[in-house]
Amino acid sequence: MSEVLVDVKDVKKYFPTGEKGxxxxxxxxxxxxxxxxxxxxxxxxSGCGKSTTGRLxxxxxxxxxxxxxxxxxxxxxLSRKEMRGLRREMQxxxxxxxxxxxxxxxxxxxxxxPFQIHNKEMSREEIHEKVTSLIDHVGLRPEHIYxxxxxxxxxxxxxxxxxxxxxxxxxxxxxxxxxxxxxxSIQAQVINLMADLKxxxxxxxxxxxxxxxxxxxxxxxxxxxxxxxxxEIGEKTAIYEKRRHPYTKALLxxxxxxxxxxxxxRILLTGDIPSPVNPPSGCxxxxxxxxxxxxxxxxxxxxxxxxxxxQVACHLDME
Amino acid sequence: MxxxxxxxxxxxxxxxxxxxxxxxxxxxVGSAVIIIMVLAAIFAPILSQNDPYISLRDGxxxxxxxxxxxxxxxxxxxSLGRDEFSRLVYAARVSMSVxxxxxxxxxxxxIVLGAISGYxxxxxxxxxxxxxxxxxCFPVMFLxxxxxxxxxxxxxxxxxxxGLCNWTGTARLVRGEILRVREMEYVHAAxxxxxxxxxxxxxxxxxxxxxxxxxxxxxxxxxAILTEASxxxxxxxxxxxxxxxxxxxxxxxxxxxxxxxPWQWVPAGACIFLAVLSINFIGDGLRDALDAKxxx
Numbered sequence: 001m002s003e004v005l006v007d008v009k010d011v012k013k014y015f016p017t018g019e020k021g022x023x024x025x026x027x028x029x030x031x032x033x034x035x036x037x038x039x040x041x042x043x044x045x046s047g048c049g050k051s052t053t054g055r056l057x058x059x060x061x062x063x064x065x066x067x068x069x070x071x072x073x074x075x076x077x078l079s080r081k082e083m084r085g086l087r088r089e090m091q092x093x094x095x096x097x098x099x100x101x102x103x104x105x106x107x108x109x110x111x112x113x114p115f116q117i118h119n120k121e122m123s124r125e126e127i128h129e130k131v132t133s134l135i136d137h138v139g140l141r142p143e144h145i146y147x148x149x150x151x152x153x154x155x156x157x158x159x160x161x162x163x164x165x166x167x168x169x170x171x172x173x174x175x176x177x178x179x180x181x182x183x184x185s186i187q188a189q190v191i192n193l194m195a196d197l198k199x200x201x202x203x204x205x206x207x208x209x210x211x212x213x214x215x216x217x218x219x220x221x222x223x224x225x226x227x228x229x230x231x232e233i234g235e236k237t238a239i240y241e242k243r244r245h246p247y248t249k250a251l252l253x254x255x256x257x258x259x260x261x262x263x264x265x266r267i268l269l270t271g272d273i274p275s276p277v278n279p280p281s282g283c284x285x286x287x288x289x290x291x292x293x294x295x296x297x298x299x300x301x302x303x304x305x306x307x308x309x310x311q312v313a314c315h316l317d318m319e
Numbered sequence: 320m321x322x323x324x325x326x327x328x329x330x331x332x333x334x335x336x337x338x339x340x341x342x343x344x345x346x347x348v349g350s351a352v353i354i355i356m357v358l359a360a361i362f363a364p365i366l367s368q369n370d371p372y373i374s375l376r377d378g379x380x381x382x383x384x385x386x387x388x389x390x391x392x393x394x395x396x397x398s399l400g401r402d403e404f405s406r407l408v409y410a411a412r413v414s415m416s417v418x419x420x421x422x423x424x425x426x427x428x429x430i431v432l433g434a435i436s437g438y439x440x441x442x443x444x445x446x447x448x449x450x451x452x453x454x455x456c457f458p459v460m461f462l463x464x465x466x467x468x469x470x471x472x473x474x475x476x477x478x479x480x481x482g483l484c485n486w487t488g489t490a491r492l493v494r495g496e497i498l499r500v501r502e503m504e505y506v507h508a509a510x511x512x513x514x515x516x517x518x519x520x521x522x523x524x525x526x527x528x529x530x531x532x533x534x535x536x537x538x539x540x541x542x543a544i545l546t547e548a549s550x551x552x553x554x555x556x557x558x559x560x561x562x563x564x565x566x567x568x569x570x571x572x573x574x575x576x577x578x579x580x581p582w583q584w585v586p587a588g589a590c591i592f593l594a595v596l597s598i599n600f601i602g603d604g605l606r607d608a609l610d611a612k613x614x615x
Contacts, residue, residue: 060511080515087513100504104526113522114512164508 004072005172005204006034006057011066013052017277025276026052028228028284029066031303034172039198039205041219041236043212043251045273049228050208051095054174057206058090059083070172088118091165095177097157101149107160108145111135114167130167137200138163139193155186159193166197174206179214191218212255216240224248227284228276230303234310244312246289283315291316339608346604349597356594360411367405372560374399395582397570407586410562414594417478417557418543424482426536429489434520436490437497448494451487459484460549467555474557477550481543492535496528503527530609537602541595548591564591 009031014023027049034040042050055061057068059075068075070086078086094100101110111131115122122130132142138159149157158178165173175194179187191214197203209215215222216236223233224247232245243249250267271288274280280287286296295315303311340346359366389395394403436447463480470476500506501524509519544564550556551565559566567587571577576584 055507058511060507084513087511090511092508092511094504094508096504100508102505102509102523102527113509113514117512117514117518161508164512168512 002038003036004033005036005070006206007067007069007072008032008053008057009067009069011053011056011068012064013049013056013061014064022277025228025279027056028276028279030225030228030230031066032223032230032233034204034206036171036204037202038220039207039218041215041222042206042208042225043210043215043222044225045210045251047273047276048225049276050210050225051176053225054092054176054206054208058092058174060092084117088114088168089170090172090174091168091170092174092176093158093161093165093178096181097154097161098149098181100161101157103149106146106148107131107135107140110149110160111145111163111167114164118168134163134167137166137197153186154182155190158182158186158190162190162193162197166201166203169201170203172204172206174208176208177210178207180209180211187214194218212252224251227273227279229284230311230313231285232310232312233303234306234312235308238306238308238310242308242310244306244310245314246291246316247285283313336608340604343604343607345600346608349600349604352593352597353601356411356590356597357415359408360415363405363408363412366408367402368393369402369405371401371405371409371562374401394586395580397567397583403567403582403586406562406567407564407590410564410567410587411590413474413557413561413563414544414547414565414591417474417481417547417563418540420478421481421485421543421547422536422540424479425484425486425539426489426532428482428486430493430525430532432486433490433493434497434525437494438501438516438520438524444494447490451490454484454487457484460546463546463550464553464555467550472555472558474561474563477547477556481546485539485543488539489532489535492531493528496531497524500524500527531606533609534602534606537598537605541598541602544591544594544598564588564594 010029011027011031012025012029013027014025016022017024030049030053032040042053044050052061056063057070059068059078063076070090073086075083075086108128108131111134112127115127115130131145135142135145140156140159140163144152144156149160152160158181162178178194179190182190194205195218198205205219207215207219219236221234222236222239224231224239224245226247232239232248239248240252243252250269253267267290269288274284274287280297282298283289283296283301286292289296293315299315301313301315303313305311394407397403397406432447432450436444462484463477466480467476470480497520506519506523509523514522547556547563548565548568551563552568554566554569556565557563564587568584571584571588
């Protein structure tokens with residue numbers, strides 16, 4: 001396995017609810033590594049802490065507990081100034097291309113900002129050259145740079161968002177549901193663009209999505225989250241074929257099948273996802289799990305490593 | 320070379336806003352009135368036939384006071400024989416500049432404190448918002464009168480005092496807007512690029528909350544002109560012989576003037592009325608024009 005780029009250890013993020021002593025446990029003790037050059041897909045239903053995890057990794061949010069290290073350097077104690085140097089190596093692509101671009105700035109101003117922050121000595125001409133080449137990389141035309149975001153379609157805006165993220169030539173990019181706000185036909189284009197850029201700039205992606213097909217197409221490893229916890233993490237093929245964890249099983253059985261051929265049993269989950277303010281005791285998934293045993297209600301399962309390297313958090317005997 | 324080829328396009332926000340503003344007839348009339356008043360104030364020396372500070376005389380000796388409209392004086396003269404029209408246009412300079420400077424001071428204080436309060440939150444927010452509450456508790460008129468008497472009433476003191484008392488509305492407004500904009504993804508994007516707080520506030524946040532600030536400042540301008548007029552009428556504002564619309568109304572304290580010599584006070588009163596009304600119309604027009612929610 002290649003070098004570890006991002007190392008997340010037992011990270012927790014609790015948001016205060018306003019009521020004393022009660023917290024939304026958005027992320028409740030997750031640990032994982034992201035290796036250099038890979039794409040780690042993060043899946044889970046709404047509210048399971050995917051996006052929060054992405055932001056914690058970039059220190060856009062501060063962790064409540066645990067540590068996040070980037071290239072061996074721990075981010076927790078770093079000041080804004082110390083962070084600034086690292087910021088150019090880790091970037092984010094946002095979900096909503098309508099909200100992630102400042103409506104009062106032209107594309108040129110948006111894309112010039114990273115250079116203005118990090119390369120203060122750059123002249124306007126140099127910046128202009130850089131911006132033009134960026135815009136070309138993401139498949140927009142040079143005359144687009146003096147337009148305002150609202151003059152673009154969703155796909156084009158997302159390309160601008162991607163251009164901003166890769167402007168400083170980062171090593172690591174968190175993609176926070178980058179295509180879920182786009183039309184399906186546009187999704188493919190943007191995904192392909194991201195794949196091309198990954199090759200060209202040797203990027204490492206953390207790809208957050210709830211679209212299982214895109215994850216399958218795009219990622220090397222997959223992490224499944226449920227209620228602020230990692231339930232399973234491992235190689236894509238192992239996750240999609242073995243379907244060890246009951247939650248993964250249910251999730252993957254929900255992928256619609258275009259051909260209409262039998263794809264095995266559909267597992268319907270009953271009940272709602274529990275409130276993260278008041279998570280269930282023991283395994284967070286036990287109230288909805290069809291294999292629930294006594295131990296599941298009392299003891300939270302740890303991630304266990306299987307023979308093929310997949311880690312699963314379940315009391316069931318998996319091998 | 321590529322730069323010259325694609326010329327910087329006009330900000331569509333501005334042109335759209337102008338389109339919507341143009342549709343509002345009242346706002347257009349208001350703007351016309353204010354533009355005429357501003358021009359009159361700027362060209363006061365050319366427009367006025369007589370010096371506003373010199374008492375006119377009939378022939379050589381007799382003071383030409385309280386005379387009605389005639390060929391030499393467009394609006395007659397006041398009780399000391401000074402040309403009413405000249406005083407009116409010179410007063411426009413004073414009244415408008417007091418309004419402008421006072422609002423300028425209060426808006427800047429309001430933006431800075433509101434921005435700090437909204438962006439950083441926590442202790443700074445609490446301290447600043449409590450200050451707002453305290454300043455809001457002051458009976459402003461009374462406070463201004465007291466300070467003006469202590470500091471010696473002058474046009475500059477009035478500007479400063481009014482500026483220092485009226486920033487609370489803007490501060491609250493800016494704070495609220497910043498709380499809204501701060502959670503926008505483009506602000507998160509700037510954070511993830513490593514932008515400084517200063518840069519985020521002034522380059523991303525403030526431009527996006529400018530519309531309501533402009534509207535608020537316009538409305539405050541109308542209030543400031545009224546306050547100045549009241550203070551000057553009470554004698555603690557702009558001091559004679561400098562003319563302001565407010566202190567020109569002092570003449571109307573005299574019952575004989577009030578009933579028999581309307582040219583001494585109607586024009587000044589009308590100017591205050593028209594200026595405040597027009598500015599309020601402009602403010603309403605701007606509010607509708609700049610409101611992004613109405614954007615199609």
